[in-house]
Amino acid sequence: MEKREKLYEGKAKKLYATDNPDILWVEYMNQATAGNGAKKEQIEGKGRLNNRITSVIFSELHYRGIASHFVKQLSETEQLNRHLTMFPLEIIARNIAAGSFAKRYGIEEGTVLKRPVVEFCLKDDALGDPFINSDDAIALGIATADQLDIIRAKAREVNHALTAMFADIDVTLVDFKIEMGTTADGTILLADEVTPDTCRLWDKAKTSGDHIERLDKDIFRKDLGSIIPAYEEILARLEKLNASHALDD
Numbered sequence: 001m002e003k004r005e006k007l008y009e010g011k012a013k014k015l016y017a018t019d020n021p022d023i024l025w026v027e028y029m030n031q032a033t034a035g036n037g038a039k040k041e042q043i044e045g046k047g048r049l050n051n052r053i054t055s056v057i058f059s060e061l062h063y064r065g066i067a068s069h070f071v072k073q074l075s076e077t078e079q080l081n082r083h084l085t086m087f088p089l090e091i092i093a094r095n096i097a098a099g100s101f102a103k104r105y106g107i108e109e110g111t112v113l114k115r116p117v118v119e120f121c122l123k124d125d126a127l128g129d130p131f132i133n134s135d136d137a138i139a140l141g142i143a144t145a146d147q148l149d150i151i152r153a154k155a156r157e158v159n160h161a162l163t164a165m166f167a168d169i170d171v172t173l174v175d176f177k178i179e180m181g182t183t184a185d186g187t188i189l190l191a192d193e194v195t196p197d198t199c200r201l202w203d204k205a206k207t208s209g210d211h212i213e214r215l216d217k218d219i220f221r222k223d224l225g226s227i228i229p230a231y232e233e234i235l236a237r238l239e240k241l242n243a244s245h246a247l248d249d
Helices: 046-063 099-105 134-139 145-168 228-248
Strands: 003-009 013-018 023-028 031-034 039-042 070-073 078-082 089-096 112-122 171-182 188-191 199-203
Touching: 003 023, 023 046, 046 070, 046 078, 046 145, 046 228, 089 145, 112 145, 134 145, 145 171, 145 188
Parallel strands: none
Antiparallel strands: 003 013, 013 023, 023 078, 031 039, 070 078, 089 112, 089 171, 171 188, 171 199
């Protein structure tokens, strides 16, 4: 596989074309951001950890029947993904009140929701990634009603699989943000990444009462210390789980 011109550079990844038009070469960077890029910092080792974590998670999701754009990991910071036409949507699933959801509705952080919530935001940093409903998305030509039904159903499937996967490593999946896109034949697939950058993850054994042991980017957002030990802990647990499933195969 030949790496060619850079197509895109975001806050956490660079995307490159390859000699196969259906495959992208993805490079994870060390940059950490919060507040739509208002807060930035270079953190040594972050790109390596996120590349490996998302590679293991996509492999685990495949084991659990969830298809994605992931092809394979190439190096410590690089992987290959299928080239999709992306929906300009951030797809958010919530199991427990936290972050903007808790603030929006005046709910105490940590409140377990009566049912998981799936909501959409328009992916546009300049506009602050505003909340968008289904009617808005259809009216703006972002997706059809049928596509939104599929996206919502797939988000719930991903939530079910991720919740079970993290429970297997004694981690509570509070909420997460994903993206999806379509293949050339219109198939909708999970895309982007699934990492502690895009999930809220709490250590079950060390979270109780008012104390939350965070294993995600909230450590960076809230200036609680270095994210690296938490990301390394998540990776170690995931790799142990992945190894056990490899033996099952």
